[in-house]
Amino acid sequence: MTKWTTRHKSTTISLKLLTAIFALLALAACGSSKSSSTLDGPKETVALYNARCISCHATDLSGKVGPDSDLRTVGSRMTKEQIVQEITNGGDIMPAFASKLNADEINALADWLSKQQ
Ligand code: HEC
Known part of the structure; x- marks a missing residue:
């Protein structure tokens, strides 16, 4: 059970990371469309x-x-x-x-x- 909790926690963290990465990607896409x-x-x-x-x-x-x-x-x-x-x-x-x-x-x-x- 303890193991599961740990895994669950890290999943939450990586989801947050993913969200941050998507936000960055969106920003980057914005920047590149500006430079077209x-x-x-x-x-x-x-x-x-x-x-x-x-x-x-x-x-x-x-x-x-x-x-x-x-x-x-x-x-x-x-x-x-x-x-x-x-x-x-x-x-x-x-x-x-x-x-x-x-x-x-x-x-x-x-x-x-x-x-x-
Ligand atoms: C990775 C960077 C890069 C990309 C991508 C690139 N070029 Fe170039 N191009 C250069 C560089 C640097 C030179 C100067 C010659 C050299 O050092 O290769 C050059 C030179 C040229 C020249 C000759 C200019 C001269 O006066 O000698 C032409 C024409 C040209 N590129 C057209 C294009 C076209 C069309 C594309 C897209 C299909 C393109 N290039 C993509 C870097 C690039």
Whole structure:
């Protein structure tokens, strides 16, 4: 019986912990929805950017991982073809998206980014 009481107590504690974790998660979700961008562009492409790229390239394309991650004028530095290559194969820090995005998605992102000049 004593054993059961102990277990019961710890269950209560972990429920409280769970509630706290859920509250934190809700807060975190709130924070991340705030940081989703309202960039101009095709809705689906911007949604892809929000899902896959925003963590490193920021809500306004200005980049969070140093000057090389600034995409605001990427279209004047790189051709669409080069951008496709960068997204497909990645860079020094940037991960490759070849196995995460399909060709249409990569193409749409590159097309949109090549217009950022
Ligand atoms: C983990 C962080 C990270 C993620 C996620 C990421 N990138 Fe990058 N990206 C970088 C960094 C850092 C660079 C600069 C080159 C390097 O060091 O890899 C870069 C460079 C680029 C460049 C070339 C810019 C230039 O001037 O050389 C393009 C284009 C680009 N990223 C597009 C994207 C797209 C599109 C996505 C989403 C599908 C994405 N990136 C996701 C970190 C990231």
